[in-house]
Amino acid sequence: MPVKATDVKLLQDYIEKGWEFHIIDMLHDLKPVEIAELIEALDEESRGKFFVLLDVDTASEVIAELSSESREDVIDGMSDKDLARIVQDMDSDDAADLVGDLHAERAERVLAELSPEDSYDIKSLLKYPEDTAGGIMQRELISAHPNATVDEVIAQIRRLHTEINNxxxxxxxxxxxxxxxxxxxxxxILSxxxxxxxxxxxxxxxxxPVAMDQEQVANLFKRYDxxxxPVVDEQGxxxxxxxxxxxxxxxxxEATEDMFMLAGAEEDLLSSSVVRNASTRIPWLFVSWMGGVLASFLIREFESTISRVVGLAAFMPIILGMGGNVxxxxxxxxxxxxxxxxxxxNFRSIVLKQMGVGVLLGAMFAVMLGLIAFFLYPDEKRISIVVALAITISMSLASFMGTFLPFLFYKLDKDPAIASGPFVTTTMDILGVTAYLGIAGLLLF
Amino acid sequence: MPVKATDVKLLQDYIEKGWEFHIIDMLHDLKPVEIAELIEALDEESRGKFFVLLDVDTASEVIAELSSESREDVIDGMSDKDLARIVQDMDSDDAADLVGDLHAERAERVLAELSPEDSYDIKSLLKYPEDTAGGIMQRELISAHPNATVDEVIAQIRRLHTEINNxxxxxxxxxxxxxxxxxxxxxxILSxxxxxxxxxxxxxxxxxPVAMDQEQVANLFKRYDxxxxPVVDEQGxxxxxxxxxxxxxxxxxEATEDMFMLAGAEEDLLSSSVVRNASTRIPWLFVSWMGGVLASFLIREFESTISRVVGLAAFMPIILGMGGNVxxxxxxxxxxxxxxxxxxxNFRSIVLKQMGVGVLLGAMFAVMLGLIAFFLYPDEKRISIVVALAITISMSLASFMGTFLPFLFYKLDKDPAIASGPFVTTTMDILGVTAYLGIAGLLLF
Structure with a gap:
């Protein structure tokens, strides 16, 4: 269950009144992630006041679950020493994420407060790019020499188990x-x-391998359940x-990223303000808008064609739309x-296959749309040939671009989902309009 | 690494020649998932011939990794007794999935060959809907009485650990x-x-809870790392x-499902044939096509409006497109x-917020598009008012529907991603055309 609104209200009230015992009582039995969710729901000012009431153990687990926004709120008012005490208690991967987000100066000061080992662990993790195996691994683990006995290893686990989760x-x-x-x-246990x-x-x-991209790491976990x-360097x-x-x-x-990219959104905006929502989405929309404007200039060029056969306008949405859908x-x-x-x-075979799919679908919808145009505009029968050709071209081209471009971006080490971005869809629209009205100009006059 | 084409060729060759020792030699050091991937790459006939060469232990792990297509190929030629021996050795959740996919008669025969306990485990798992906690849980686990000692439990683990993974x-x-x-x-270990x-x-x-939907189960795992x-019934x-x-x-x-739903695809078609690709995608495309046809009828109704101001046609793609994008x-x-x-x-606040975002974005692009129309069609200045109003309406409406409908489907216990389906996008297009040409009819004449 997510946090209840009544709990948040109560907590907010206790914080304002400074009733610390009531607050600590409320925290009883809550898991770290639940406390983190409560903090997210508080106003900015209360977050810091509330967080200092947590003991170091809890605080170090809660802070790993916070959004970067709330994390800043609770960290801002804290002394370097207190922050270091929490960082010391965190898993090294979470600690590195936190320290990596601090201003360089503060990061230095906090690292200076840590034990040399912890400071070394964090610094060595910060070397690796965030979205690689090195960026997500943790340093804490149980390792032993081949000659170590079961008893010796158990003794080591007994010594370290409070510091190492899982x-x-x-x-x-x-x-x-x-x-x-x-x-x-x-x-x-059994030996x-x-x-x-x-x-x-x-x-x-x-x-x-330490340099492996995190998406590939995820695929490795998935494939082998x-x-x-373990993460190793090039020498093993x-x-x-x-x-x-x-x-x-x-x-x-990654799934959210791909899905948003496909839809032209960029991040989770549900909890952001209206203005932030709008401004984050403007770039993508603006590029499509520019494309639309370009298309309208293009259509204007064909104005004489359209004014002679007004029916052409009627099929523009369906021809562009079906290309876009495919x-x-x-x-x-x-x-x-x-x-x-x-x-x-196999890149080549998939592109060829999807081209085939596009042509097949295009031809099918072309026949259907041609028939409709034929009956709708009996006085200008060639219009049905124009729309049939145009929708075939639009759907085949979309199928080819939709297959080829993601692979291309992938080979160029870019996100394949860029292929659904505004530049591409806009280009498709413009090619569609040109093909449609171009064919009309050629065939009708 | 996925399987190498050269390995597949070699294996296929060995199978055709019946060189069993070479085959078994090749399998040395391969993990079950890798063997499964090899089987997927073989032709239908070779799959069965290859699979019988695996020992029961390996076979039971490999079969759990196979696609339902390849699984059928390897099962078809197998006796009920041999199949039962493999099922007996599988984890109960995988075994239940396999038995659930068999024809009812064969399932009965295979279950009859199993030990009473295994048969009971599988039957009891088959009761639960596939996409709930009950449908994905396994029965194998280590349980103990509160009075059991560490030594007793370790003895139990020693007895059972070959049958229970993880x-x-x-x-x-x-x-x-x-x-x-x-x-x-x-x-x-430490006690x-x-x-x-x-x-x-x-x-x-x-x-x-055993009836919990699998997507919620996944969220629980995610939330609490x-x-x-453990899965429990209502009595605990x-x-x-x-x-x-x-x-x-x-x-x-689930992520793939959502993404495909959003894009109007339904399943992973990359490895299917051209015809299967096309036919699976036709329903979705057909509904949008119907919508497009409807839109073209509508536009035809406004033909006299367009023939008087041909410039109106130029802005149709951008007005519909921007609504679709938002x-x-x-x-x-x-x-x-x-x-x-x-x-x-909070459903209400999110709908209101996204409405606000839509109106804000709509107004912004309206001003820009209005200016362009103003300079593009200096003889008919009212056209700029028409396009500005139409794009605002189209974008606001899209924002509202895009927020409201997924929630509505969710509350109706349907997949929220249906909101991006063809009915909805088509309806949006038709509303957009009507608003645009309707306003034009009212304001221009």
Whole structure:
């Protein structure tokens, strides 16, 4: 259940009155994510006042769940020392995200307050681009030497388990920290106390290269149903691990991104203001608007054609619209195909196939539309040939562009969903208008 | 890495020649999902011949990864007894999916070959709708009485661990099988051998109601960063568990579904034939086509208006297009918002806000388009007022419908993404044309 409006009201009231005991009482039994949701619902001023009431353990988990907006609100009033205490307690991947978002100076000051190890961990994570395996991995993990016994490893887990969440796997590394095997926790339980890791480890574990793009990392987890995977550098040295809960967030992020891109939206605007909503959406709309204006100039060029056969105007929306429909369908298929790991699909055969689909669909709707035009404008029968040709061209072209362009953008290392963006759809419209009225000019006069 | 074409060719060749040793040699070191991908790439006939060479352990994991098409190919030639041996070895959720897809008679025969417990597990899973928690949970789990000691539970795990994948959690149930707590595996390692479950368990665990929709289950996993969750009935009795790897698949499925729905595609067609591609996409295209035809009839009604002011035709694409753009943007925002768990958002305030966004954007583009029309058609200045009014109406209406309809469908227990379907976009086009030419008729003559 998301937070209740009544709870938020009550909490807001307690904060204004400064009734700390009531507040702490309210927090009893709430999970960190639920507290984070409460904070999101508070006004800016109350967020900071409320957050300082949390103990460090809770605060470090809650802050990882906050939106960057609310996070700024709670961090702003905090001393560097207090912030460092919270960062110290966070998982290294979340801590790196937080420190990475701070102003450079403050980040320096906070890092200086940390233990040398924690500071090193965070700094080394900040080196990696955010959307790669390195950018999402955490440094905390249980590693052991091949000669370590089950008993020794259990002792290590006992020492570290409060600092490491989700221990499912022991990573076995040699003296140079090269990963040589993995031991699932359950095998630790089932083996004799004096067995060594070398005796019970799985060899040849699946690993993630540190530079791998996060979307590919997600596909790896999906393909192998993995819960947690080790991240290694080019030499096979163990650098960190990624747990599937972060993958779940990434998948949602990527799916939302693709979907918004397809629809010409850019980010989650539901909670933003009207003006912010409008201004974020203007660029995309403006490009299409420019395209529309261009189309209207073009149509004006053909004004004499239209004035002689006014019926031509009647079919403009359907010819452009059907091209647009086929184009969007095709882009969605290809974008999703690429995103879900079919990126190595045979490019040429898919383009050819989708071209075939476009021509087939185009021809079918051409015959139907031709017949309608034929009966609607019995005095000018050639109009039916014009619309039939135009809709075939419009749908085939859309099918080709809708297949070819996402692949092209993908090969150029751009987001394939750009193919559904305003430049492309606008270009399609203009080509459609030109084809339609051009054919009309040629055939009718 | 996906399968290599050269490997597939080699394998196909070995199968045709019947070189079994070469084939088995090739399988060495391949993971089940990789073998499944090889099977997908084979021709229909070879699939069955290849599959029988796998040992039962491997076969039961591979078959769970196959598409329903390839699965049929490998199952068809198999005896009921052989199939039952594989089903027996599968996880209960995968086994239930497989048995559920068989013809009723064959399903009965296969179930009759299973042990009574396995048969019961599968039958009880088949009761639940596929897209609910019950439909995706598995029955295999480790459960223990509150009085059971760590040593006893470890002995149980030793007995069962070959049959149960991914043991992360021990579920503590009372005599009536009501769930009373959970013990993460790591706590088992860290506790004394004679501690009881009651002493070390976490109370009040997060649970999934068996009837919960799978999309909501996914949101629960996401919200609480869960790896595995127990499924309970209305009385709190433990029925099964869901692991996050299945959630990852569901999230991908749902995101693809939403995206395809938004684009008017229905399923993954990349690997289907041209004809199948075309025929699957026809219904959606046909409805928009009907809408386009209707629009062309409408425009014909206004023929005398257009023939007097031919310039009106020039702005038709931009007015309809901008409405369509705003509508798609808005639907994408709302659909994604609902899917990612913002379903309890304040409906009224979001509709009002998006209406505001539509009016604001509409007014802005109206002024710009009005100016262009003013300079483009200096002889008929009222045309600029007509296009300005029409684009405002078209964009505001699209914004309202794009917000209101997904919520409406959601409340009616339909997929919110239907709002981007052909009926809605077509209706929008027709309203747009009517508004535009209607205003023109009123203001220009």
């Amino acid at each position: 221990i499912y796997m022991v990573y076995v590394v040699d003296n140079r920290r090269a990963l040589v095997g993995t031991v699932p926790l359950v095998n630790l 004799k106390p004096d067995s060594t890791m070398a005796q019970i480890m799985d060899l040849d574990p699946l690993t993630v 993995s819960m947690v995977l 040295f163990l650098l960190g691990r990624i747990t599937v809960d972060d993958i779940v967030d990434i998948m949602e992020e 184009g969007t369908q095709t882009v969605a298929l290809i974008v999703r195909g690429i995103a879900t790991g079919a990126s190595s699909m | 043991i992360y959690m021990v579920y503590v149930v009372d005599n009536r099988r009501a769930l009373v707590g959970t013990v993460p595996l790591v706590n088992l 004394k051998p004679d501690s009881t479950m009651a002493q070390i368990m976490d109370l009040d665990p997060l649970t999934v 869960s790896m595995v969750l 009795f433990l029925l099964g568990r869901i692991t996050v790897d299945d959630i990852v698949d569901i999230m991908e499925e 509508g798609t943007q808005t639907v994408a925002l709302i659909v994604r918002g609902i899917a990612t768990g913002a379903s309890s958002m």
